[in-house]
Amino acid sequence: xxxxxxxxxxxxxxxxxxxxxxxxxxxxxxxxxxxxxxxxxxxxxxxxxxxxxxxxxxxxxxxxxxxxxxxxxxxxxxxxxxxxxxxxxxxxxxxxxxxxxxxxxxxxxxxxxxxxxxxxxxxxxxxxxxxxxxxxxxxxxxxxxxxxxxxxxxxxxxxxxxxxxxxxxxxxxxxxxxxxxxxxxxxxxxxxxxxxxxxxxxxxxxxxxxxxxxxxxxxxxxxxxxxxxxxxxxxxxxxxxxxxxxxxxxxxxxxxxxxxxxxxxxxxxxxxxxxxxxxxxxxxxxxxxxxxxxxxxxxxxxxxxxxxxxxxxxxxxxxxxxxxxxxxxxxxxxxxxxxxxxxxxxxxxxxxxxxxxxxxxxxxxxxxxxxxxxxxxxxxxxxxxx
Amino acid sequence: xxxxxxxxxxxxxxxxxxxxxxxxxxxxxxxxxxxxxxxxxxxxxxxxxxxxxxxxxxxxxxxxxxxxxxxxxxxxxxxxxxxxxxxxxxxxxxxxxxxxxxxxxxxxxxxxxxxxxxxxxxxxxxxxxxxxxxxxxxxxxxxxxxxxxxxxxxxxxxxxxxxxxxxxxxxxxxxxxxxxxxxxxxxxxxxxxxxxxxxxxxxxxxxxxxxxxxxxxxxxxxxxxxxxxxxxxxxxxxxxxxxxxxxxxxxxxxxxxxxxxxxxxxxxxxxxxxxxxxxxxxxxxxxxxxxxxxxxxxxxxxxxxxxxxxxxxxxxxxxxxxxxxxxxxxxxxxxxxxxxxxxxxxxxxxxxxxxxxxxxxxxxxxxxxxxxxxxxxxxxxxxxxxxxxxxxxxx
Numbered sequence: 001x002x003x004x005x006x007x008x009x010x011x012x013x014x015x016x017x018x019x020x021x022x023x024x025x026x027x028x029x030x031x032x033x034x035x036x037x038x039x040x041x042x043x044x045x046x047x048x049x050x051x052x053x054x055x056x057x058x059x060x061x062x063x064x065x066x067x068x069x070x071x072x073x074x075x076x077x078x079x080x081x082x083x084x085x086x087x088x089x090x091x092x093x094x095x096x097x098x099x100x101x102x103x104x105x106x107x108x109x110x111x112x113x114x115x116x117x118x119x120x121x122x123x124x125x126x127x128x129x130x131x132x133x134x135x136x137x138x139x140x141x142x143x144x145x146x147x148x149x150x151x152x153x154x155x156x157x158x159x160x161x162x163x164x165x166x167x168x169x170x171x172x173x174x175x176x177x178x179x180x181x182x183x184x185x186x187x188x189x190x191x192x193x194x195x196x197x198x199x200x201x202x203x204x205x206x207x208x209x210x211x212x213x214x215x216x217x218x219x220x221x222x223x224x225x226x227x228x229x230x231x232x233x234x235x236x237x238x239x240x241x242x243x244x245x246x247x248x249x250x251x252x253x254x255x256x257x258x259x260x261x262x263x264x265x266x267x268x269x270x271x272x273x274x275x276x277x278x279x280x281x282x283x284x285x286x287x288x289x290x291x292x293x294x295x296x297x298x299x300x301x302x303x304x305x306x307x308x309x310x311x312x313x314x315x316x317x318x319x320x321x322x323x324x325x326x327x328x329x330x331x332x333x334x335x336x337x338x339x340x341x342x343x344x345x346x347x348x349x350x351x352x353x354x355x356x357x358x359x360x361x362x363x364x365x366x367x368x369x370x371x372x373x374x375x376x377x378x379x380x381x382x383x384x385x386x
Numbered sequence: 387x388x389x390x391x392x393x394x395x396x397x398x399x400x401x402x403x404x405x406x407x408x409x410x411x412x413x414x415x416x417x418x419x420x421x422x423x424x425x426x427x428x429x430x431x432x433x434x435x436x437x438x439x440x441x442x443x444x445x446x447x448x449x450x451x452x453x454x455x456x457x458x459x460x461x462x463x464x465x466x467x468x469x470x471x472x473x474x475x476x477x478x479x480x481x482x483x484x485x486x487x488x489x490x491x492x493x494x495x496x497x498x499x500x501x502x503x504x505x506x507x508x509x510x511x512x513x514x515x516x517x518x519x520x521x522x523x524x525x526x527x528x529x530x531x532x533x534x535x536x537x538x539x540x541x542x543x544x545x546x547x548x549x550x551x552x553x554x555x556x557x558x559x560x561x562x563x564x565x566x567x568x569x570x571x572x573x574x575x576x577x578x579x580x581x582x583x584x585x586x587x588x589x590x591x592x593x594x595x596x597x598x599x600x601x602x603x604x605x606x607x608x609x610x611x612x613x614x615x616x617x618x619x620x621x622x623x624x625x626x627x628x629x630x631x632x633x634x635x636x637x638x639x640x641x642x643x644x645x646x647x648x649x650x651x652x653x654x655x656x657x658x659x660x661x662x663x664x665x666x667x668x669x670x671x672x673x674x675x676x677x678x679x680x681x682x683x684x685x686x687x688x689x690x691x692x693x694x695x696x697x698x699x700x701x702x703x704x705x706x707x708x709x710x711x712x713x714x715x716x717x718x719x720x721x722x723x724x725x726x727x728x729x730x731x732x733x734x735x736x737x738x739x740x741x742x743x744x745x746x747x748x749x750x751x752x753x754x755x756x757x758x759x760x761x762x763x764x765x766x767x768x769x770x771x772x773x774x775x776x777x778x779x780x781x
Contacts, residue, residue: 001395001459002388003689009387070387261772276775278761281768285709288767292706296686297679303389318679370675371668377656377678381665 003299005074012071016078019051024082026348029205032085033351037163038207039085047088048118054092055116058100062112069240069305073247073298080251083205083348083355087121090159093244094237095122095168102184102224102233111166111186122166125155125211126238133364134238134372135170135179135231140213142171142183142227148220149227151185151193151213157362161209162198164189168224169213170234179231184224191216203358205351239316242363243301246319249327249359250291250298256330256352257287260337267339280337287330294326314373321369324360331356389689391459398456399463405440406471420474421647421742423602427557430477434508444482444506446639447490451498452506458692461639469646477557479640481505481512485562485581487635492579492619492628501560501581513584515549515563515606516629523762526574526626530565530608534615541615543567543580545588549606551756555591556604558584563608564629567622577625581617588612598748599738636757637695637704641688641711645681648711651718651746652677655725658743664725673721680714705771709763712753719750 005013023043032040048054057072058064072093079088092115099111099122114120128139140153151171161167166186173181187194193216198209224230261284264275274280301319304312331353335342342349360366391399410418414433420426437443438452446461447453456464476482486505489497504510521527530547545565555561561582568576582589588611593601620628656674659665665674687703687710694701722743723730730744740748754760768774 001391001462001689001693003686003693005387257772261774264774272778273775275768276777278765278777281772281774281777282761282764284772284774285764285767288702288772289706289710292702293680293683293687293710296690296703297683299387300389300683300686303387307388307390315682318682321676321679322683367672370672370679373675373678374665374671377674378660378665378671381660381671 003303009070009074012067013074013078015051016053016075017081019046020078020082020084024079024084029083029085029348029351033204038160039087039163043084044086044088044121045118047086052118054088054096054118055112056092058096058112058116062108063116064112069243069302070299072244073302076244076247077251077254077298080248081255083252083255083351085205087123087160087164089241089244089248090123090164091115091121094124094126094159094241095164095166097237097240098124098168098170098184098234099186099224101237102230104225107186107221107224114165120166121160121164122168123159123161123164124237124241125158125161125167125169126234127155127157129154129156129210131157131361133361133368135182135235136177138170138172138182140169140171141174142185142218142223143174145215145217147217149183149185149218149223151187151216151218153213155211155213156208158196158209158211160207161196161211162189162207167194167211169211170230173228176228179235181228182231182234183227184230184234185218186222186224187216187218193217201358203354205355206358235313238363239301239313240305242316242320243298243305245359245363246294246298246301246316246323249323249356250294252352252355252359253287253291253294253323253327253330256327256334256349256356257284257291259349259352260284260287260330260334263338274337283333283337287333290326290329294323297322314376317364317369317372320363321366321373324356324366324369327356328353328360389686391463395459395463398460399467402442402464402467403471405442406467406473409436409440410471410473417474418472422600423475423477423554424556424600426474427477430474431508431511433474434476434478436508438507438509443478443508444486447486447502447506451490451502458639458695462642462689462692465639465642466646469643475647476640477554478505478508478511480514480554480558481510483638483640484514484632484635485512485560487638488562488619488628488632491631494616496616497581497619510559511554511557513552513555513558513561513606515552515561515565515582517551518548519550523759525564525629526577528564528566528577530563531569532563532565532567532578532580533569534567543582543613543615543617545580545582545608545611545613547608549608551594551603552591552606553603555584555606556593560584561589561606562619562632564625567625574626576623577629578622579619579625579628580613581619582608582611582613586611597751598740598745633758634700634704637691637707639692641707642685644711645685645688648681648684648715648718651722651743652681655718655722655743659725662725662727664727670721670725673717673724677714677718677721680710684711684714700770702771705767708758709754709760709767712757712763713760715753716750719747722746 055064060066127137139155169185193214195212196209267274297319301315304315441454444453445456445464532543532545535542563580567578590607591604595601664670691703
């Protein structure tokens with residue numbers, strides 16, 4: 001038991017922090033999110049090709065660096081601090097684990113080296129058009145057809161769907177429930193029967209689309225593993241994604257706390273820095289208490305992903321719940337303490353506030369995570385199904 | 387970053403668990419599951435002595451003072467196994483957790499040899515003389531004073547004043563007392579940290595009845611109380627530094643045993659909620675799950691804090707730990723009442739004594755007050771950890 005970074009992890013942390021400070025500068029952030037792609041192509045190339053971070057948690061045989069979820073969390077935390085717009089989360093934390101966990105050896109060898117090398121941008125379509133969480137929320141339906149398999153239906157909240165090279169789609173057999181009947185299909189963007197509608201989203205820093213499938217034909221070899229059998233693997237992949245997202249939320253919460261603290265130290269009213277008033281400093285203290293708990297939760301989930309499989313699913317739910325509420329709470333606190341300037345379009349505060357809201361529903365809301373935990377805590381009491 | 391324990395650490399766990407299980411099944415079976423600070427004091431003294439005899443009383447201390455020089459991970463394991471085995475709360479808590487480590491850090495060789503072995507052996511018990519009627523959150527306002535009386539062969543400290551909220555004083559042999567030794571001094575200057583025997587004519591105590599109906603703490607009066615000139619920790623005038631260092635030891639491994647007790651409370655609340663139907667209420671479900679989440683996070687935060695403790699400075703995890711657990715526990719007490727519903731307000735007998743869960747509701751009101759109120763914790767976090775300007779003082 002040693003719950004602190006190793007020397008190598010500390011080095012990754014420092015490198016990532018410096019990288020994100022440069023690539024996440026406010027002026028670059030604005031330019032990136034206003035561009036058609038929604039992210040900075042140079043930043044993405046630097047992440048993949050120069051830093052070699054896309055394969056951080058992938059095994060060496062597919063070109064990864066065979067580090068783990070803690071190292072991935074370190075990167076996500078730093079990217080979250082500056083709201084770094086890039087397909088990193090979608091590619092590395094959402095699509096890659098799904099392929100790695102559900103794919104056959106041949107599929108992994110075909111798909112993962114491109115991701116590890118930073119050449120392939122990928123994303124995962126999991127929720128239905130309304131963004132319902134978890135395996136129950138899967139929208140598209142997969143059915144057998146003459147030429148293999150056929151996809152129908154809509155997937156919502158698909159990050160960077162209009163910009164990626166590869167789309168991994170979760171789909172269900174009609175009438176199936178829970179982890180049963182779930183398949184993962186790999187689809188190209190220009191596939192017949194697939195249409196992508198980029199949506200204007202509350203969170204300006206993470207572009208999302210709705211993807212419609214109308215009798216889209218899927219070849220048998222494009223289904224990861226065995227058809228209908230991907231449920232458990234997808235469940236674990238989503239927990240991994242949740243752990244990475246929680247680290248990103250932690251970084252965002254930290255940044256909000258720092259912005260608000262800096263303001264409280266320098267803003268003078270009543271002839272005093274406003275941070276000398278307890279009404280202000282106590283709110284900042286509460287933000288720090290929540291943020292430090294979020295750090296524990298996020299790195300607990302990352303550690304559990306690598307070394308405590310029996311606790312991991314719950315650890316991810318805990319991190320998802322706590323880090324979501326902390327990020328939304330800290331960004332709300334930041335705006336309140338900034339006063340009027342925090343409500344302007346010009347200040348970055350609203351970008352954090354909006355990212356926080358969107359991140360808190362991306363992989364299940366805090367209340368949804370709590371109910372999942374309650375089901376285990378309170379057996380046979382007829383709660384909502386997880 | 388690693389949460390798992392190594393094979394060697396797990397074999398240490400087995401050894402500790404076996405000793406605890408066997409000992410608590412045999413002569414000390416009546417102490418299993420005893421909570422609260424004041425029940426069965428005589429049996430608990432014997433239990434503390436058995437711990438000391440087997441070198442389990444203070445596993446982290448050097449061997450020469452009765453410990454086994456256990457590494458941090460082993461101390462963590464022992465604290466968790468101790469609680470898991472249902473062993474009773476430590477009557478010697480203030481000696482073992484607070485004054486012992488402070489003597490190790492600040493004591494002379496003679497003081498270590500005099501005071502540490504009897505603490506480890508469960509022979510001498512301690513209480514804390516910090517708060518006074520006019521020195522609560524503003525602790526540096528203490529007025530209890532001591533003067534050095536010159537004697538023919540030995541000098542003696544003579545102490546006058548009053549301390550309050552003194553837990554476990556009724557079982558204590560010694561008190562560590564923060565008092566003013568420089569006449570006319572104010573605030574943090576001129577304070578000294580004295581070690582004072584409490585079983586002497588110059589010391590009297592009066593129990594304070596608390597809102598639960600129990601009397602766990604006391605007022606302590608010093609009226610010409612005496613202690614040797616060598617019973618001072620640090621130099622005269624350095625008392626504030628020593629007193630603050632002692633408070634940092636409150637963030638030790640015993641917090642993990644406390645968490646195991648919290649787990650027991652939460653488990654019993656879940657069981658009751660399932661039984662009485664409260665678990666069908668979506669809001670109760672959310673709050674129970676929220677409590678579970680907070681407790682899981684608390685364990686990881688404690689492991690972070692303990693891992694960081696080697697660095698010498700208080701880490702961010704350490705600054706935020708007390709307010710987190712205290713606020714969590716107080717909310718647990720409120721949830722305990724909501725799960726019980728109105729029956730929780732009825733005492734089982736005519737006596738003013740309530741169920742464990744109702745007591746939890748009352749007891750936890752103290753958690754956000756003692757050891758630094760939530761308001762003081764927020765000031766410390768804001769001023770020390772976030773570097774915000776201090777509140778202007780006085781008028």
